[in-house]
Amino acid sequence: MKKFAFFALIASFLTYSSCDVLQQVATQALSEPSLTEITQGLKEALKIGIGKGADALAQPDGYFKSAYKILLPADVRKVTDKLKNVPGFSNIENELLEKMNRGAEDAAKEAKPIFVSAITGMTFSDATNILLGSDNAATEYLNRTTNQQLYDKFNPKIVASLDKIGANNLWKKAADAYNRIPLVTKINSDLDDYVTKEALKGLFTKIEEEEKNIRHNKVSRTSELLKKVFAKQDANRK
16 A cells, blocks of 8 residues: 555656646747747847937937047048138038038938838848847848948938038038148048948947847837847847
């Protein structure tokens, strides 16, 4: 009788243990995001980061009075330094600096739909590698796969913005005045190209900050999908 009770107890223990294990496996399977969910979650996270980044930089002083301020390139500073004592150009450096940044702020208003469109080609494999990658893996992917396309679309908007606020006209006047100075090397800098590249650099940096925020700050995961997808990242990093 005692042997029977002992074996019954062991059987009961094994039965309950098996149920617990099966329950744990089932729970884990339900909480594990599918490849489709991972891809959708990362696209959602990128759209949030892109939206916040573009909106912040498109505000007045979004570039001009922030860590993303676009500075004058060396060849332009060479021109402004020479022109400081030329009548009509005493404040050329500050005027040109502000207009460049205002142009970038104006163009940034158009950046969001361009970036959102650019993430639609993300594959399941891309998404998994990004989720389990470095803190800026999504931003690096976006930069690597879309930078030239974004430049091609963003540059005309920068040109239009710089034209609208008079930055290009101001630079042309400054370059013409500089080229009339005896013995100087003629200058013909492409202001549009420089401002476009710097504006995109600032935008990618801002998106990277938003990506890191979602990866590390659980409060910023504002949907059930984001919570589920990034919980897999959290578990993988333990």
